[in-house]
Amino acid sequence: MQQKKKTLGEFIIENQSEFKFSSGELSKLINAIRLAAKVVNHEVNKAGLIDILGAAGDTNIQGENQQKLDVLANERFIQTLKNREIVCGIASEEEDDFIAINSLDNQHQNKYVVLIDPLDGSSNIDVNVSVGTIFSIYRRVTPIGSPVTLEDFLQPGINQVAAGYIVYGTSTMLVYTTGHGVNGFTLNPAIGTFYLSNPDMQFPESGNIYSVNEGNYIHFPQGVKDYIKYCQMEEGDRPYTSRYIGSLVSDFHRNMIKGGIYMYPKSSVNSEGKLRLLYECNPMAFLAEQANGKASDGFGRIMEIQPTELHQRVPFFCGSRLMVEKAEEFMAAGQ
Ligand SMILES: O=P(O)(O)OC[C@H]1O[C@](O)(COP(=O)(O)O)[C@@H](O)[C@@H]1O
Numbered sequence: 001m002q003q004k005k006k007t008l009g010e011f012i013i014e015n016q017s018e019f020k021f022s023s024g025e026l027s028k029l030i031n032a033i034r035l036a037a038k039v040v041n042h043e044v045n046k047a048g049l050i051d052i053l054g055a056a057g058d059t060n061i062q063g064e065n066q067q068k069l070d071v072l073a074n075e076r077f078i079q080t081l082k083n084r085e086i087v088c089g090i091a092s093e094e095e096d097d098f099i100a101i102n103s104l105d106n107q108h109q110n111k112y113v114v115l116i117d118p119l120d121g122s123s124n125i126d127v128n129v130s131v132g133t134i135f136s137i138y139r140r141v142t143p144i145g146s147p148v149t150l151e152d153f154l155q156p157g158i159n160q161v162a163a164g165y166i167v168y169g170t171s172t173m174l175v176y177t178t179g180h181g182v183n184g185f186t187l188n189p190a191i192g193t194f195y196l197s198n199p200d201m202q203f204p205e206s207g208n209i210y211s212v213n214e215g216n217y218i219h220f221p222q223g224v225k226d227y228i229k230y231c232q233m234e235e236g237d238r239p240y241t242s243r244y245i246g247s248l249v250s251d252f253h254r255n256m257i258k259g260g261i262y263m264y265p266k267s268s269v270n271s272e273g274k275l276r277l278l279y280e281c282n283p284m285a286f287l288a289e290q291a292n293g294k295a296s297d298g299f300g301r302i303m304e305i306q307p308t309e310l311h312q313r314v315p316f317f318c319g320s321r322l323m324v325e326k327a328e329e330f331m332a333a334g335q
């Protein structure tokens with residue numbers, strides 16, 4: 001049965017023709033991400049057996065204690081991409097600044113930059129709850145042949161050429177889009193091959209799951225408080241069910257399959273929310289929109305925000321279209 005399913009490698013080649021004047025560079029890049037995903041998956045799976053649990057002892061530019069697995073996943077993805085000389089720059093949650101890839105012999109000839117959240121859901125690493133990796137790919141805006149600059153990274157989400165995530169859960173899946181729908185691939189760990197298990201993934205237009213850290217409730221804007229109350233009221237198809245894993249990738253993945261909304265609003269303690277625009281919100285927004293879902297900062301489209309900083313945060317509302325629109329209504333009313 002599985003053999004009939006297309007492998008990720010086959011899918012990448014078959015879909016290369018979707019890109020006009022394709023040089024195969026994007027295919028090579030997605031292949032490199034596939035490889036790094038398998039390497040990190042292998043490490044994640046044996047987390048309890050080798051010394052990669054717990055804090056690494058440093059803090060990243062977000063002021064967060066880096067977990068050993070944050071650092072390891074960061075190194076694996078960066079090394080895999082560097083070794084293949086297919087990107088001209090990388091930005092990561094775990095790196096203060098972007099990394100310019102200037103290998104001498106190719107004279108800055110590569111046209112893509114990659115932004116990654118190497119390990120998403122870090123608070124869940126030590127407790128064996130599913131975590132993930134998030135990636136976002138842009139074509140550079142500075143001329144090929146010149147060194148990459150910050151400008152190449154500070155692009156609005158609408159410019160993404162590809163985005164995706166890997167979820168290291170009960171099974172390991174790689175889910176991505178190149179602007180032609182969203183497809184999910186499940187890893188067969190026995191042979192190390194990703195198979196197309198979830199073609200053309202779609203958010204149900206609405207659902208009955210809401211995902212938010214209600215521990216922050218008293219700090220939320222009135223609009224969010226009112227929307228949460230709306231979700232909990234006995235009326236129509238409500239109350240909804242509250243599900244919050246604390247890993248954006250896993251909460252998003254579940255809501256895409258079952259229908260639901262994920263929220264990380266701003267609050268009186270996090271003035272811009274917690275999630276990072278460039279390597280968390282934009283890639284998930286691209287996937288959501290490609291799967292008929294919606295992604296907003298509570299008032300407008302995430303992918304139209306013009307970034308100003310590499311690690312900037314934005315409020316995030318993402319999921320089934322009708323649920324995000326309802327949340328936006330409450331945000332507008334709560335102003
Ligand atoms: O513990 P909180 O404040 O609810 O935050 C959980 C959120 O923070 C994150 O862990 C942030 O991502 P990182 O783990 O990559 O820093 C999201 O995955 C998750 O949804």
Ligand SMILES: [Mg+2]
Nearest residue numbers: 117120121280
């Ligand atoms: Mg994250």
Ligand SMILES: [Mg+2]
Nearest residue numbers: 093117119120
């Ligand atoms: Mg992270």
